[in-house]
Amino acid sequence: MNSYESQFRAIVGEDYDQTRDLGAEQARALSALIFGMPLVQVTRDGSFITYEGWSEEQGVYLSVMATYDHKGAMQAICEPHNRIGAT
Structure with a gap:
C-alpha cells in the first residue's frame, strides 16, 4: 500500500514547489486522494474549494x-500531521 505522502509526490512530482500552480489532472487526482x-x-x-485531509x-x-471546476489547483501541501486538535 502506498502512503498518502508517496501518492501526493507521485501526483505533483518529487521537486514540487508550493508556489507553482497545478493542472486539471493534478487538481482532480489530489482532491480525490x-x-x-x-x-x-x-x-x-x-x-x-480547499480540500484538507489527515491520517493519524x-x-x-x-x-x-x-x-x-477543478481545471487548476494551487497551494498543494504535504506535511507531518500537526494540525489535528491544534487551536
Whole structure:
C-alpha cells in the first residue's frame, strides 16, 4: 500500500514547489486522494474549494486549493500531521 505522502509526490512530482500552480489532472487526482483520507474537511470560498485531509495512522496532513471546476489547483501541501486538535 502506498502512503498518502508517496501518492501526493507521485501526483505533483518529487521537486514540487508550493508556489507553482497545478493542472486539471493534478487538481482532480489530489482532491480525490484527500477526499479518501480518514479525516477530511472541505471548504468552499467563492471560486475555490480547499480540500484538507489527515491520517493519524500515517502522521500526515494534505491540503490543496482547487478551482471550483477543478481545471487548476494551487497551494498543494504535504506535511507531518500537526494540525489535528491544534487551536
